[in-house]
Amino acid sequence: QSVLTQPPSVSGAPGQRVTISCIGGSSNIGAGYDVHWYQQLPGTAPKLIIEGNSNRPSGVPDRFSGSKSGTSASLAITGLQAEDEAVYHCHSYDRSLSARVFGGGTKVTVL
Amino acid sequence: EVQLLESGGGLVQPGGSLRLSCVASGFTFSSYAMSWVRQAPGKGLEWVAVFSGRVGSPDYAASVKGRFSISRDNSKNTLFLQMDSLRAEDTAVYYCAKDLSRFGVPDNAFDVWGQGTMVTVSS
Numbered sequence: 001q002s003v004l005t006q007p008p009s010v011s012g013a014p015g016q017r018v019t020i021s022c023i024g025g026s027s028n029i030g031a032g033y034d035v036h037w038y039q040q041l042p043g044t045a046p047k048l049i050i051e052g053n054s055n056r057p058s059g060v061p062d063r064f065s066g067s068k069s070g071t072s073a074s075l076a077i078t079g080l081q082a083e084d085e086a087v088y089h090c091h092s093y094d095r096s097l098s099a100r101v102f103g104g105g106t107k108v109t110v111l
Numbered sequence: 112e113v114q115l116l117e118s119g120g121g122l123v124q125p126g127g128s129l130r131l132s133c134v135a136s137g138f139t140f141s142s143y144a145m146s147w148v149r150q151a152p153g154k155g156l157e158w159v160a161v162f163s164g165r166v167g168s169p170d171y172a173a174s175v176k177g178r179f180s181i182s183r184d185n186s187k188n189t190l191f192l193q194m195d196s197l198r199a200e201d202t203a204v205y206y207c208a209k210d211l212s213r214f215g216v217p218d219n220a221f222d223v224w225g226q227g228t229m230v231t232v233s234s
Contacts, residue, residue, distance in 0.1 A: 002155060036220035038156075045227055046156065051211055051220035089156050093218035099172055100146070100158040100217065 003028060004090050006103035012080045013111045020106045022073045022090035028101060030071035033093040037066055037075045040087045050075060085110045113137035113223050115207050120228030127197050133190040133207030133225055141185040144210040147192045149203035163215050197232045204229050
């Protein structure tokens with residue numbers, strides 16, 4: 001059971017917009033800790049695509065955007081492309097556990 | 112080019128030990144906290160341990176505390192993970208990961224990841 005809760009899967013047609021939620025609590029996201037998002041293509045290491053809740057590292061397409069409110073965060077992918085098919089993980093810090101924590105991951109399928 | 116290269120994985124029996132290494136290049140290794148993150152087959156990511164930069168201090172996930180030990184050799188740009196009393200549930204790909212910023216904040220992102228090394232605990 002992950003500290004941060006993500007839906008197991010989401011899907012969308014090419015060109016559509018999909019969103020992935022990351023639900024935490026008062027000891028992690030709600031305590032003001034930043035949320036980060038990673039994209040993991042099959043058989044590869046995770047890649048940072050959103051840091052500090054909403055900042056895109058250099059080279060990440062602006063189709064990816066992040067937001068945070070209260071005890072949850074979201075990743076949105078607009079103009080969905082076949083190459084976006086991957087697993088997406090959210091990440092933050094939990095002060096009760098004194099540990100860096102991840103969501104369980106969400107598989108995005110492009111129909 | 113910023114790069115992390117892990118090694119040391121393999122097959123080990125329950126109760127056994129293994130030592131992982133991660134060699135860094137392309138950045139000032141001593142200035143950044145470094146972590147180990149693992150991923151069991153078909154599962155999500157799990158943070159394992161962190162060792163902060165110059166004024167080093169380790170921290171561990173509850174699931175490995177007392178069994179795993181993280182260390183670093185800044186002169187050799189290398190991060191280590193000593194894993195003792197291994198269990199079947201420790202079977203995973205182990206990644207080393209670099210903190211995004213030099214500020215030793217606990218909610219730093221991981222901006223660079225290695226390719227991972229597989230650890231299998233089985234009799």
